[in-house]
Amino acid sequence: MSSRKDELSDRPEASAVSRRDFLKSTGVGGLAAAAAGASEVEAQTGPRAVGPGAVPVTLTVNGKRIDLQIEPRVTLLDALRNHANLTGNKRVCDRGSCGACTMIVDGRPVYSCSTLAIDVQGRQVRTVEGLAGDAGAMNPVQQAFCDADALMCGFCTPGFIVAATALLERTPNPTPEQIRRGLDGNICRCGTFVRIMEATVAAAAKGVRRV
Amino acid sequence: MSEQNAGRGAAPQPPPPIPTPDPRYAWPEKPVLLGTKVKRLDGPDKVTGRARYTYDINRPGMIYGRIVRSPYPHAKITSIDVTAAGKAPGVKAVLAWKDPGAEVVYQGDPVAAVAADTEDRARDAARLVRVRYEPLPHVSSEAQAMAAGAPKWHSAQENTSPGAQQETGDLAAGFQQAAHVVEATYSTHVITHVCLETHGTVCEWDGDRLTAWVTTQGVHQCAEGFARALDIPQSNVRVITQFMGGGFGSKFAPDAQGLICARLAKTANAPVKLMLDRKEEHLDTGNRPSAFAQVRAGVAGDGRLTAFDGRSWGTGGAGAVSNFPLPYLYQFPNRRRAHTNVYINAGQQRAMRAPGHPQGCFLTEILMDELADRVKMDPVEFRIRNAPPQAPNQMWIEYFTRGARQFGWEKRHPTGDPSAGPIKTGMGVSAHLWGGGGRGSHAHVDITSDGSVTVKCGTQDIGTGTRTIVTVVAAETLGLPVSAVKAEIGDTNYPLSGGSGGSTTAASVSPAIRIASINARDALFARIAPVLGTTAGDLVAEDGRIHVKTDPGKGLAWKDACKHLGPESISVDGEWAAGLSSSGTSGVQFAEVTVDVETGVVRIKRILAMQDCGLIVDRLTAESQVYGGVIAAINFALFEDRLLDRVTGQMVNPNMEWYLLAGMSDIPQIDVVLNNMPERGVIGIGEPPTVSTASAIANAVRNATGVTIRSLPLHPHKVLAAIEEQRAGGTA
Numbered sequence: 017m018s019s020r021k022d023e024l025s026d027r028p029e030a031s032a033v034s035r036r037d038f039l040k041s042t043g044v045g046g047l048a049a050a051a052a053g054a055s056e057v058e059a060q061t062g063p064r065a066v067g068p069g070a071v072p073v074t075l076t077v078n079g080k081r082i083d084l085q086i087e088p089r090v091t092l093l094d095a096l097r098n099h100a101n102l103t104g105n106k107r108v109c110d111r112g113s114c115g116a117c118t119m120i121v122d123g124r125p126v127y128s129c130s131t132l133a134i135d136v137q138g139r140q141v142r143t144v145e146g147l148a149g150d151a152g153a154m155n156p157v158q159q160a161f162c163d164a165d166a167l168m169c170g171f172c173t174p175g176f177i178v179a180a181t182a183l184l185e186r187t188p189n190p191t192p193e194q195i196r197r198g199l200d201g202n203i204c205r206c207g208t209f210v211r212i213m214e215a216t217v218a219a220a221a222k223g224v225r226r227v
Numbered sequence: 228m229s230e231q232n233a234g235r236g237a238a239p240q241p242p243p244p245i246p247t248p249d250p251r252y253a254w255p256e257k258p259v260l261l262g263t264k265v266k267r268l269d270g271p272d273k274v275t276g277r278a279r280y281t282y283d284i285n286r287p288g289m290i291y292g293r294i295v296r297s298p299y300p301h302a303k304i305t306s307i308d309v310t311a312a313g314k315a316p317g318v319k320a321v322l323a324w325k326d327p328g329a330e331v332v333y334q335g336d337p338v339a340a341v342a343a344d345t346e347d348r349a350r351d352a353a354r355l356v357r358v359r360y361e362p363l364p365h366v367s368s369e370a371q372a373m374a375a376g377a378p379k380w381h382s383a384q385e386n387t388s389p390g391a392q393q394e395t396g397d398l399a400a401g402f403q404q405a406a407h408v409v410e411a412t413y414s415t416h417v418i419t420h421v422c423l424e425t426h427g428t429v430c431e432w433d434g435d436r437l438t439a440w441v442t443t444q445g446v447h448q449c450a451e452g453f454a455r456a457l458d459i460p461q462s463n464v465r466v467i468t469q470f471m472g473g474g475f476g477s478k479f480a481p482d483a484q485g486l487i488c489a490r491l492a493k494t495a496n497a498p499v500k501l502m503l504d505r506k507e508e509h510l511d512t513g514n515r516p517s518a519f520a521q522v523r524a525g526v527a528g529d530g531r532l533t534a535f536d537g538r539s540w541g542t543g544g545a546g547a548v549s550n551f552p553l554p555y556l557y558q559f560p561n562r563r564r565a566h567t568n569v570y571i572n573a574g575q576q577r578a579m580r581a582p583g584h585p586q587g588c589f590l591t592e593i594l595m596d597e598l599a600d601r602v603k604m605d606p607v608e609f610r611i612r613n614a615p616p617q618a619p620n621q622m623w624i625e626y627f628t629r630g631a632r633q634f635g636w637e638k639r640h641p642t643g644d645p646s647a648g649p650i651k652t653g654m655g656v657s658a659h660l661w662g663g664g665g666r667g668s669h670a671h672v673d674i675t676s677d678g679s680v681t682v683k684c685g686t687q688d689i690g691t692g693t694r695t696i697v698t699v700v701a702a703e704t705l706g707l708p709v710s711a712v713k714a715e716i717g718d719t720n721y722p723l724s725g726g727s728g729g730s731t732t733a734a735s736v737s738p739a740i741r742i743a744s745i746n747a748r749d750a751l752f753a754r755i756a757p758v759l760g761t762t763a764g765d766l767v768a769e770d771g772r773i774h775v776k777t778d779p780g781k782g783l784a785w786k787d788a789c790k791h792l793g794p795e796s797i798s799v800d801g802e803w804a805a806g807l808s809s810s811g812t813s814g815v816q817f818a819e820v821t822v823d824v825e826t827g828v829v830r831i832k833r834i835l836a837m838q839d840c841g842l843i844v845d846r847l848t849a850e851s852q853v854y855g856g857v858i859a860a861i862n863f864a865l866f867e868d869r870l871l872d873r874v875t876g877q878m879v880n881p882n883m884e885w886y887l888l889a890g891m892s893d894i895p896q897i898d899v900v901l902n903n904m905p906e907r908g909v910i911g912i913g914e915p916p917t918v919s920t921a922s923a924i925a926n927a928v929r930n931a932t933g934v935t936i937r938s939l940p941l942h943p944h945k946v947l948a949a950i951e952e953q954r955a956g957g958t959a
Contacts, residue, residue, distance in 0.1 A: 087347060098346060103283035104276020106472070108423045109505050109883035116423060144276035154271060162270035165847045168855060169690025170273030171423040171472030177274050196891040203883065205423050205473050206690050207858030208851065209894040 066134065073134050077102065078146030088134050092126075093117045095133035096143060104144035104174050108203075115202030116175040118182075119143050125182040125201075144174035147181055156222040157181045157215070166215035168206035176202050180216045184224035192217070248806025251749075252742050254842060254905060259769075260703045262903055264847040268695045268709065269470070269688070278470040281442040282502050284429040290319050292491045292501030293349035294484060295339040295356045296511070297331035300572035300876025301365035301380065304329050304338065308357040312341050315355050317348035319495035324487060331360070332381050332545040333573050334877055335510030337483045342491040342499050365572040365876040369517060369542050372571050380545060380570045387540075390550050390566030401534025401561030405525025407601035413590040414519040414938040415921075417542070417869040418862075419509050420579055421888065424472020426512045427502030428485040430492040436463045437489060441481065444474040444689050445726030450719045452481040457489055468687045468717040475859075476578035477513035478689075479726050509881040513577025514869060516549035517541045518586035524559070526598045532613045535559035540567040541586070543576035551583035555591035556623075556658055557613045572876050573869075578728060580856070581661060581914035585863060585921060592657040592922035593937055596929055600642055606656055606926065607631045614658070619907055620811025623658045626837040626902075627815055630656075633900070634817040634835045643933025649825040652832075655818050655926025659918035663911045664810025665734030667803050669722035672701065672747035674797035678786035680705060682743070683715045686724035686736045691913055692848030693732055699845055700737050704744035706768035707785060722800065730911030734808035737844055737909040743801025750797045755788050808908040812915050814838040816857070818923035822931045824950055827943030829865055829928055831895040834920060839902040841910035846901065849912065853899045856916030862889050864921035868940050 067088035075082045077096065084099050096102040105128060108116035112130035119128040120142040147155045154162070157180045167173040176199060183190060183198035190198065195216050204212070254261070272278040305328075309321040320342040325331070331338065339356045343349040364378030371377055372386040380386055402408065422442075429440040437459065443449045446466040454461035471478075481489075488501035503512065520539040527533050541549035548568045599609035607627050614623040631637070636654065644651035670684040682701045688694040697714040705712070715721055725735055752763035755773055759766070759781060767776045774782020782788075817835040822828070836853050843849050866887035870879040880886045921939060929935050934949045 087345075089347060094346065097283070098285075101285050102276075103279065103285070106280075106282065106423070108425075111505070111882060111884070113882065113884040114423070144274075148275050152275070154274060158271075158274040161274045162266055165267055165270075165851050167267070167270060167273050168692075168851055169423065169471060169473045170269075170278060171280065173273050174276050200890045200892050203423075203888050203890060205421055205475075205859075205888070206851075207855030209858060209889070209891055210854050210897050211851065213891065213894075 071134070074137055075133060075141060076139065077141045078143060084133070086133060088132065090133050091129055092119065092131040092133045092136055092141065093128035102143055102145055105178070106171050106174060108171065114172070115179060116172050118175040118178045118202065120178060120182050123185070125179050144178050147177065155181060156224050157184065157219040160215040160219040160222070161212070164211045164215040164218060166208050166211040168208055172202060172204040176204070176212055180219065181224060184216070184220055188220065188223060190220055246805040248804065252745050252804065252807060254741070254807060254908065255703065258703055260699050260709065262843045262846055262905070265695060265699050265709060265845045267692055267848060268698055268714070273470070280424055280470045280472050281427060281429060281440045281468065282424050282472070284440045284500065286429060286431055286498035289429070289498040289500055290342050290344050290495060291346045291349045292340060292342045292488050292499045293353040294337050294487060294501070294507065295341070295353050295358065296507065297334060297336040297338055297360070299331060299360055299362050300334050300367060301363040302331050302360035303363060304331065305359040305361055307339055309339055311357065312352045312355040315343070315348070315352040317344040318352045319343060319497060320491045321356070322487070322490055322494065324483065330363070330381060333510070335507060335574055337487065337511070340487045340491060342495050367571055367573065367871045367873045367876045369519065369540060369569045369571065371873060372542070372569050373540070380572050384546065384570065386570050388568045390548060390568045392565050394563040396561030398534055398536060398561050398563050402525045404527050404533040406528035407598070408523060408525045409594060409597045409601065410523045411594070411597070411937055412519065412521045413593055415517060415586045415589050416939055417514050417517045418579070418867045419514045419869050419886070420475045420477040420512065420577070421867070421883070421886065422473035422475065422477060422508065422512070425503040425505065425508040426478060426482060426484055427500070428481065428488040429498060429500045430489040431498035432492055435459055438465045438467065439481070439485065439489065440467045441485060442471050442478060443468050444471070444478045444687065444728060446687055446717060446719050447685055447723055448479050448726045449481050449485070453485065453489060456481065456486050464719070466719045471687060471689050474689050474727070475580045476582060476728060479728065482512070505883060506881040509869070509878060509886065511574045513579065514544065514574060515579040515585070516543040516547070516576040518549065518551050518590060520553055520590045522590070522594060524594055524598060526602055528602065530602045530604045530609055530612050532557060532559045532598070533561065535562040535564070537564045539564060540569050542569040542571050542573070544571060544573040545575055546570055547575035549576065552587040553590060555584070555587040556615070556660055557591065557595065557610070558615060573871060580859060581918045584659060584661065584918040585860065588657060588659055588918050589922045589925065589939060592919070593925055593929070593935065596655070596926045597935060607636060610656065610658065619904065620813060621660070622813045622839055622902065623815055626813070627656070627658070630815050630817055630835055630837045636817065639930065642930055644931050649823055651822045651824055651931040653820055653822070653927045653929065653931025655923045655928070655930055656815065657919035657922035657926060658813070658815045659915055661730060661812050661915035661918065662810050663730035663734060663812060663914070665738055665803055665808035665909070666725055666731060668724040668735040668739040670739040670743040670801050671722050672743045672797070672799055672801070674747055674751055674789060674792070676789055676792040676794070676796060678789040680707065680712045681715060682712060682740060683721040684724050684736060684739065685716070685719055685721040686732060687717045687727055689727045691727070691732065691852060692845060693727070693736060695848055696733055696844040697736060697740050700740040701744045704741055705748055707771055711771070711785070730914045732913070733844060733911040734810070734909045735803055738807035739801055739803045741807055742804060743799060746799040746801050747797050750799055751788070755783065755791060758791050759783070806908065809841060809910055812839050812910050812912060814915050814919065816919045816923045818920065818927040820924060820927040820931055822928055822946060824932060827946035827950070829924070829941050829946060831861060831924060833895055834897045834923070835900070836897065836916055837900045837902070838912060838916055839904055840912040841907040842905040843901060843903045844909060849901055850899050852912050853901065853916040854897055856914070857897050857920050858889060858894065859917045860920030861893065861924070864924045864939060865941055868942070
C-alpha cells in the first residue's frame with residue numbers, strides 16, 4: 017500500500033535521515049546533501065553544472081574503485097547495471113516504490129533507481145554483490161533466505177537482502193514490527209513475505225556484523 | 228497455456244482413472260528425498276546477485292531497444308516518420324512496426340521502435356519518432372461498450388460476442404423447488420500481472436541464426452514463435468531462460484517486443500536488449516479479465532441448491548475473450564448460464580494464475596453465503612451439503628470439516644459482528660478446484676566416469692522451483708544427494724518440454740526425469756553387474772552406492788562404480804508417461820478479518836489454506852507455492868486494480884505506487900496444510916491456492932460488517948459506501 021512509504025521515516029534505523037527524505041533531496045543535491053546537510057555542501061562547493069554529455073564519474077562500490085564515463089543523468093542503478101556489469105540489484109519500478117534496487121550508501125539503504133551516480137562519488141556504495149564475506153560465504157541474511165525459502169522467482173530478492181542487511185546492521189535485535197517497517201519499502205510479487213519474516217528473524221538471531 | 232481451463236471447472240468431474248505405471252518407473256514406496264524439505268538449489272545464486280536474468284544479460288557491443296507506443300486508446304495512424312530518430316546520436320536502427328492507415332486499439336499499442344547505444348539515447352530517439360494519429364472514439368469500460376449506440380472499439384469489429392452458453396436440468400422446476408431466491412449482480416475487476424522482471428528479450432544474430440535470451444515461461448514455445456514470425460528455420464533459433472522474474476501466465480510468446488528486438492538486432496548488426504518499462508508492462512503484457520454476473524439462484528428449505536440462472540459478461544480488452552467458470556464448484560442441479568465477451572480499448576488479457584477461476588469462485592462463493600443466510604445454515608455446513616461427493620480430487624468435504632476445527636470456526640458469530648466499537652471481526656470460507664496434470668515432456672541423463680550426473684530438460688524455472696524438483700527426482704532415483712546431480716534447464720538446446728502454465732510443469736517434468744533417471748540407472752547397472760559378479764536386476768542404488776539388494780556389503784561407492792564406464796558414458800533419454808502424475812486438485816481456505824466500519828479499512832488477521840497436490844516432491848517449495856498463491860489473492864481482494872480513465876482511455880496507475888500491492892505490514896498469519904497423496908502421483912499447485920482466498924476474505928468482511936459487498940476489490944471507499952447504503956435502508 018502506498019501508506020507504508022509514510023512509515024519509512026519512523027524506521028528506527030533511519031534516525032538522521034529517512035529514505036523518504038533522502039529521495040526527496042536527490043533532485044537538488046543527492047546523497048551528499050542528505051548525509052552532510054544541504055547548506056553545508058553548497059557552502060563548500062556551490063552548485064555546478066555538468067553534462068549533458070558523458071563526464072568522468074568515480075564510484076566506490078563494494079570497496080573497489082570504478083571509473084566510468086557516463087552522462088550525468090545516469091542513475092546509480094543504471095551506472096552499475098549497464099556500465100559496470102553489476103547486475104545483482106534489479107530495476108523493477110524505476111521510480112522508488114518497490115525496493116528491488118536497494119543499495120547501501122554510507123550505511124543507509126537507498127533506492128538506487130532514484131539516485132544519480134554523480135551524487136554518490138566519494139561515498140561507500142554496497143550492492144548485493146558486496147554482502148558476501150571472503151571466499152564468497154553468504155552473509156547471515158543471505159543464508160537465512162536460502163534456509164527458509166524466502167525467495168521464489170528471486171527478482172525482488174537482492175533488494176530485500178540489502179534492505180534486511182541494512183536494517184540488522186543498524187538494529188541488531190529488531191521486533192517483528194521493526195522488521196515489517198524496515199522492509200515495507202520492498203515489494204515481492206511471488207508472495208514470499210511470510211518466509212522473509214522468518215528469515216530475517218533467523219538472521220537477527222545469528223547477528224549481522226556491521227561492515 | 229491454461230486458457231482451456233478457463234471455461235471449464237464449473238462442474239467437477241470424478242477423477243480420471245490413474246493408469247498403472249510401468250512398475251519399473253513407479254515412485255519409490257519409501258522415498259528418501261521426495262516429500263522432504265529440500266532447499267531451493269539456485270537460492271545461493273539468487274541471494275548473492277550472481278543469478279543472471281534476461282534483464283541482466285550484457286553482451287559485447289550490445290545496444291538498447293525502445294518501443295514507441297500509441298498514446299491514444301483508439302486512433303488511426305496517418306503517418307510514421309522515423310527519419311529524425313534515425314539521425315539522433317547513438318541510434319543504430321529504427322523501424323515502423325505498424326503501417327500508415329492501421330488502427331491502434333489501446334493505449335500502449337506498439338507503433339515503431341529504435342535502438343541506440345545507451346538506454347537514455349534510445350529513449351531520446353524514441354521521442355523523435357513522428358507519428359500522426361487521427362483519434363477515434365473509444366470505449367473504456369464494460370458499460371460504455373455495451374451501451375446502445377456506443378462507439379466501436381475497432382472500426383471493423385463489434386463490441387460484444389457471445390461466449391459460453393450452458394443449460395442443464397429443468398430451470399423452471401428448480402426455481403419451483405426453491406424456498407428462497409437470491410437475485411443480485413456480482414463482479415470482479417481487472418488486474419495486471421506485474422511481473423517484477425518486465426517482459427523483454429536480448430537478441431543476438433550470427434548470420435541467420437538467432438540466440439534470444441527471453442524472460443519466458445516456455446523456451447521451446449518462444450523458439451517456435453520466433454521462427455514462425457521471422458520466417459527462419461526453428462533449428463536456427465536458440466532461446467535461453469536461466470532465471471526468470473515472474474510470469475504468472477503472461478510470458479509464453481516472443482510478443483511484439485521480442486520480434487521488434489530481433490528485427491532491430493538484425494538491422495543494427497549488434498545484440499539488442501529490449502526490456503519493457505513498468506508502464507509498458509501494465510499496458511501491454513496482459514491482465515486478468517473482469518467478470519460480471521447477474522444471478523438468480525434458488526435454495527430449498529433443507530439447504531439444498533435447486534437452481535442457478537446467470538447472465539455474465541466481462542472484458543478481456545481489445546479483442547480478447549473473458550470466459551470463466553460459472554457457477555463454480557457447487558452442485559446446482561438445474562442451471563443456465565449465458566456469457567458475453569465485451570471488448571474495450573485496453574490491452575489484451577492473458578492467462579493469469581488460474582485463469583477464470585478466481586472470478587467464477589468469487590461470484591459463486593459470495594452468493595453461497597447469501598443463500599446460507601436465507602436458510603439460516605452455517606456456511607460450512609451449507610457448503611458440505613452442496614459440495615460434490617468426496618473423491619481423491621474432490622476433498623472439499625474433508626477439508627471443510629478439518630479446516631473448520633483447526634481454524635476455530637465454532638467461534639464465528641452469525642452475519643454481523645454484534646460487538647460494540649468500530650472494529651468488527653468476521654470469518655469466511657471458500658473452496659476451489661483446478662485441473663493441471665502432466666503431458667509430454669522429455670529429458671536426457673548423462674552419467675560419466677567421474678561419477679557426475681547431468682540431467683537435461685528444456686523446461687524452465689519460473690520461480691516455482693522446477694530446477695530443484697528436477698534435481699530431487701533424479702537424486703532420489705539414483706540414490707544420490709542433490710549435490711551430486713546437476714540440472715540443466717531453460718534452454719532449447721535441451722529436450723522438448725512444455726510451457727510452464729496450467730500448473731502442469733511439476734506433473735510433466737517429474738515423470739520424465741524419473742523415467743530418464745531409471746533408464747540411466749538401469750544402463751549403469753548393466754555395466755556394473757559383471758564387475759560385481761551379479762546381474763543388473765539384483766542391484767540397487769542407494770546412499771551413494773550401488774550394491775546387491777540382498778547383500779549390501781557387495782557393492783561399490785557411486786564414484787568407484789562409474790570409473791568402470793571409461794569413455795563410454797551413460798547417455799539416455801526418457802519421456803513422460805502416464806501413471807506417475809495425475810490431474811485434479813481441491814482446496815478450501817478460511818479467512819479471519821477485521822473491518823474498521825468508520826474508515827472502511829479491511830485488515831486480514833489469519834488465513835488457513837488446505838490444499839492437496841498429489842505426491843509432494845519438495846515440501847519446502849510446495850508450501851511456498853501456497854503462501855504465494857494466498858498472498859497474490861490478498862492483493863486481488865484488497866489492493867490492486869487497473870484503473871482506466873473513462874474519458875481519456877488512459878490507465879491512471881501504470882506504476883507501482885498507485886497500483887497497490889501488499890507489503891510486509893499487510894501480510895497476516897498464514898497457515899498451510901498440504902495433503903500428501905503419493906498414490907496420485909505428482910500434481911502441480913502453482914495456481915489452485917490463489918483461487919479461493921479473495922472469496923474467503925470477502926465472506927469474512929460480510930460476516931464482520933453484516934453488509935454484502937458484491938464486487939472486488941474491497942477498497943475502503945467501497946466498504947464505507949456499502950455500509951452507508953445499508954444504513955440508508957438498502958438491501959444488505
